[in-house]
Amino acid sequence: KISSTRNEASALLYLLMRNNFEYTKRKTFLRTHLQIIIAVSQLIADVALSGGSRFQESLFIINNFANSDRPMKATAFPTEVKDLTKRIRTVLMATAQMKEHEKDPEMLIDLQYSLAKSYASTPELRKTWLDSMAKIHVKNG
Numbered sequence: 001k002i003s004s005t006r007n008e009a010s011a012l013l014y015l016l017m018r019n020n021f022e023y024t025k026r027k028t029f030l031r032t033h034l035q036i037i038i039a040v041s042q043l044i045a046d047v048a049l050s051g052g053s054r055f056q057e058s059l060f061i062i063n064n065f066a067n068s069d070r071p072m073k074a075t076a077f078p079t080e081v082k083d084l085t086k087r088i089r090t091v092l093m094a095t096a097q098m099k100e101h102e103k104d105p106e107m108l109i110d111l112q113y114s115l116a117k118s119y120a121s122t123p124e125l126r127k128t129w130l131d132s133m134a135k136i137h138v139k140n141g
Helices: 003-023 030-047 052-068 077-100 105-118 123-139
Strands: none
Touching (some): 003 052, 003 077, 030 077, 030 123, 052 077
């Protein structure tokens, strides 16, 4: 909730992405990208984040860092950062829909299944959503 902490956390996350990009000789930051998506999905699946606007603000800060980083302008890095934040926003929107239907287990499972299918190319992330579905099945007998 604290703005200064959120700004520093966004800066740290940006630096992790940038360092991973530099480590791969400016090809990609796929490892960090996947870890971030998985972490966000696990947070959302387990806790059902309610601070969506603060989360959106953090994504905006990270995008601003990428767009204003002069040494990175001529690389694919800003575009990859934009793609990552777009994916995270998709997860947030899907989660908002899930929250609307939390009293309807069939609809909730259907939404989670759709999200799991959309991550077929990322096994760990797909597993995160399938695990969340399993918890709901167990809870509802």
